[in-house]
Amino acid sequence: ILNVEQSPQSLHVQEGDSTNFTCSFPSSNFYALHWYRWETAKSPEALFVMTLNGDEKKKGRISATLNTKEGYSYLYIKGSQPEDSATYLCAFISYGGSQGNLIFGKGTKLSVKP
Amino acid sequence: KAGVTQTPRYLIKTRGQQVTLSCSPISGHRSVSWYQQTPGQGLQFLFEYFSETQRNKGNFPGRFSGRQFSNSRSEMNVSTLELGDSALYLCASSRTPRLAGDQETQYFGPGTRLLVL
Numbered sequence: 001i002l003n004v005e006q007s008p009q010s011l012h013v014q015e016g017d018s019t020n021f022t023c024s025f026p027s028s029n030f031y032a033l034h035w036y037r038w039e040t041a042k043s044p045e046a047l048f049v050m051t052l053n054g055d056e057k058k059k060g061r062i063s064a065t066l067n068t069k070e071g072y073s074y075l076y077i078k079g080s081q082p083e084d085s086a087t088y089l090c091a092f093i094s095y096g097g098s099q100g101n102l103i104f105g106k107g108t109k110l111s112v113k114p
Numbered sequence: 115k116a117g118v119t120q121t122p123r124y125l126i127k128t129r130g131q132q133v134t135l136s137c138s139p140i141s142g143h144r145s146v147s148w149y150q151q152t153p154g155q156g157l158q159f160l161f162e163y164f165s166e167t168q169r170n171k172g173n174f175p176g177r178f179s180g181r182q183f184s185n186s187r188s189e190m191n192v193s194t195l196e197l198g199d200s201a202l203y204l205c206a207s208s209r210t211p212r213l214a215g216d217q218e219t220q221y222f223g224p225g226t227r228l229l230v231l
Contacts, residue, residue, distance in 0.1 A: 034220070036222075042224075043117075043118070043204070043221075043222040043223060043224050043225065044157075044204070044206075044222045045222070046219040046220060046221070049218070049219055089156075089157065091157075101159045101162075101170050101172055102147070102149075102159050102220075103159070104149075104156050104157040104158070104159075105156065106154075106155075106156040107156060
């Protein structure tokens with residue numbers, strides 16, 4: 001069974017702090033990794049789709065890196081703002097037995113205090 | 115462009131009943147995926163449809179089924195409801211299916227919250 005782990009489970013930071021969290025996934029049969037932001041009472045919103053080892057993507061103050069050989073991705077938020085408060089999900093797609101299936105981690109819940 | 119819509123938004127059913135949920139993708143999107151979210155379990159993939167064909171299926175019992183129509187709208191059906199089926203059901207659409215070469219962003223709908231009593 002493919003497993004995607006996210007850490008930490010939750011994070012409380014002050015406005016202006018920079019923060020990062022981790023998504024770990026199986027390093028074999030990698031196809032793609034997705035990052036989503038899910039605010040309470042809203043739909044998950046796609047942040048990044050990453051496919052190549054060494055990929056770095058950026059969207060405003062949020063960026064992500066990918067290491068497919070060791071099976072991890074980092075999401076960074078620079079200068080956190082209260083509106084960044086959300087659960088950040090990563091999802092892994094493999095070529096393997098569950099090919100095509102999007103396997104989600106349980107998310108990192110970020111709370112940014114003003 | 116209108117986003118992904120799901121109906122109904124909330125539903126209460128009793129054990130043993132069956133339920134049908136509907137998802138209308140973004141115009142031009144032909145791939146629709148369904149997910150279940152339960153507390154503590156996170157989002158779990160149910161199935162993906164593209165051009166009226168089921169392309170991928172998650173690890174759910176046969177009570178969970180779906181279909182897609184020629185206009186790309188999709189329905190998900192759960193028969194013989196159990197208490198554990200209480201969850202938020204999300205659908206997501208994209209232009210192309212998974213493993214189609216270029217990885218496409220998925221756009222999620224607001225979800226249907228199902229409560230089974």
